[in-house]
Amino acid sequence: KAGVTQTPRYLIKTRGQQVTLSCSPISGHRSVSWYQQTPGQGLQFLFEYFSETQRNKGNFPGRFSGRQFSNSRSEMNVSTLELGDSALYLCASSLGPGALEKLFFGSGTQLSVL
Amino acid sequence: GNSVTQMEGPVTLSEEAFLTINCTYTATGYPSLFWYVQYPGEGLQLLLKATKADDKGSNKGFEATYRKETTSFHLEKGSVQVSDSAVYFCALISNSGGSNYKLTFGKGTLLTVNP
Numbered sequence: 001k002a003g004v005t006q007t008p009r010y011l012i013k014t015r016g017q018q019v020t021l022s023c024s025p026i027s028g029h030r031s032v033s034w035y036q037q038t039p040g041q042g043l044q045f046l047f048e049y050f051s052e053t054q055r056n057k058g059n060f061p062g063r064f065s066g067r068q069f070s071n072s073r074s075e076m077n078v079s080t081l082e083l084g085d086s087a088l089y090l091c092a093s094s095l096g097p098g099a100l101e102k103l104f105f106g107s108g109t110q111l112s113v114l
Numbered sequence: 115g116n117s118v119t120q121m122e123g124p125v126t127l128s129e130e131a132f133l134t135i136n137c138t139y140t141a142t143g144y145p146s147l148f149w150y151v152q153y154p155g156e157g158l159q160l161l162l163k164a165t166k167a168d169d170k171g172s173n174k175g176f177e178a179t180y181r182k183e184t185t186s187f188h189l190e191k192g193s194v195q196v197s198d199s200a201v202y203f204c205a206l207i208s209n210s211g212g213s214n215y216k217l218t219f220g221k222g223t224l225l226t227v228n229p
Binding site: 004033035041042043044045056090092101102103105106107108 | 146148155156157158159160163165203207216217218219220221222
């Protein structure tokens with residue numbers, strides 16, 4: 001059974017650009033969550049999607065958005081990139097919302113904003 | 115709101131040394147508690163968990179006991195190996211007032227084990 005797949009693995013952008021990250025959950029998992037990991041702030045929750053609907057949202061500005069497709073794959077988008085957006089973005093999947101005790105993480109997308 | 119505080123690293127130990135990484139939490143209700151491990155270049159993996167007071171989670175020689183009276187969930191291992199070098203995250207899940215369960219993480223502790 002394939003794990004959570006995130007693409008691309010590495011990304012370099014410049015300030016003001018926008019970026020789209022992709023996450024394919026484990027087969028059968030319908031809930032996808034996104035986290036931002038930085039050395040200073042640790043892991044911070046961005047949002048959670050289930051059945052193409054955002055169920056939960058963290059405290060991030062509106063520049064951060066996401067969506068989920070009918071096959072449960074998810075994308076997150078960051079517009080007007082800032083230097084502080086440089087981070088490892090982790091995606092995690094679970095069978096459904098509230099099933100966070102069985103959460104599986106991908107290896108992440110390392111975003112560098114220059 | 116919910117929060118997790120874990121000891122700041124980095125922690126550097128020699129092989130076979132005893133490990134303790136402290137973790138305390140603040141949460142409403144009765145949270146479930148977790149330790150996750152992140153090996154270099156990888157995502158997080160669940161190491162162990164405990165869902166109620168006095169429960170002990172254990173895996174791969176690591177242990178942690180859910181202490182409600184001290185709101186703590188310290189991670190311990192009696193004899194660490196070089197392969198245990200990783201970042202360790204303490205985390206909790208608590209219903210923040212509805213059906214929206216959220217996973218809250220500590221900032222992580224980098225452990226380096228030298229041969």
